[in-house]
Amino acid sequence: MPTGFAGLGLMGEPMAANLCRAGLDLTVYNRSPRPYDALRALGAVVADTPAALFEACDTVILMLANDQATDLILDRGGASFAARVGGHLIVNMGTHSLAYSQALEADIRGAGGSFVEAPVSGSRLPAQSGALVAMLAGDPDAVARARPLFVPMCREMVETGAVPSAMAMKLAVNLYLVATVAALGEAAALAGSLGLDLGLFEQVITSGPLRSDIAAAKLAKMVRDDFGPQAAIRDVCKNAALVAEAAATARAPVPLLTESRRLFETVLAAGHGEQDMAAVVTAFHEAGKPT
Known part of the structure; x- marks a missing residue:
């Protein structure tokens, strides 16, 4: 039978496209019809x-925005939930709280289905090039069944154990991402305030020991004021809230996350939620304006 894919947003559409290019018999569903023509x-x-x-x-692979969208697709709590998931392998690649993912696995297995938790590290560009990193958790047999599906989408797969360990890994990685891009924005804003050539600043960062794929991609956007979304501000704020929730539960101090999250939420509140996370640099521009 064909593989299903639900959720064709910034990440999901190129991921589904890579599955098609790899020759999978793919059936897709999305609430908006926009991505369908290219996938057809x-x-x-x-x-x-x-x-x-x-x-x-x-x-069925799920790459959905939040808990509500996931529950809606599955009809979780509804009359057709058992029929949808019973006898099915459900692979959830979205980002959720640890408690939600653990409860979702329990409900799916209770209805006779199999579940793999599979969040990914990466944004739209790695999704397009099949260079995502997948973190996999769940029953070993279910994970083994799911692994071939990730080959067209991911350059690496890391098995972390039982649910929700993959989601916990994703949230820890996201803390690093959020704080890194916030720090990069602060440094770029300082360079501009000091009258430096931002092209040269970009050259120094991307040519030296501080170079990374994230630094290169996000600094290029900051220098050129190009905030077309690869990872949108609204999604960063959602994920940062999930990291904060997990940290509070674990009683882990996250001072860098707290300040970085505030900066991203400032940009969100200014109406720029659809812009790329590189737009966090504008929080420093606004802060530096005379009152």
């Missing part, structure tokens, strides 16, 4: 409803 051209079949998606596929 690659051979994907479009399901009109979530029910049709699950009827057509025994394995």
Whole structure:
């Protein structure tokens, strides 16, 4: 039977496209029809409803925005939930709280389904090039069944153990990402305030020991005021809130996350939630304006 894919946003659409290019028999569903034409051209079949998606596929990948969207697709708590997940392998690649993911696995297994928790590290560009890093958790047999699906989408797969360990790993990685991009924005803003050539600043950062894929991609956007989304501010704020929740539960101090989260939320409150996370640099521009 074909594989299903639900959630064709910034990340999901290129991930699904890579599955099509790899020759998978893919059926897709999205609440908005916008991404369908490109995927149809690659051979994907479009399901009109979530029910049709699950009827057509025994394995379904979810790449959805939040808990509510995931529950809606699965009809979790509804009359058709057991029929949708029973006998199915559900691979959830979205980002959620640890408690949500653990409860979701319990519900799916209780209804006779299998579950793999599989959040990824990366943004739209790595999703397009198949260079994501997947963190996998769940029953070993279910993870083994799911692993081939990640090959067209990911350059590496890291098995972390039982659910919700993959989600915990993703949240810890996200703390590093959020704090790194916030620090990069602060440094770029300082360079501008000191009258430096930002192109030269970019050259020094990306040529020396501080170079990374994130530094190169986000600094290029900051220097050129190009905030077309690869990882949107609204998603960064959602994920930062999940990291803060997990840290509070673990009683782990996260002072860098706290300040970085405040900066991203400042940009979100200014109406720039759809811009790339590199737009955090504008928080420093606004702070430096005379009152």
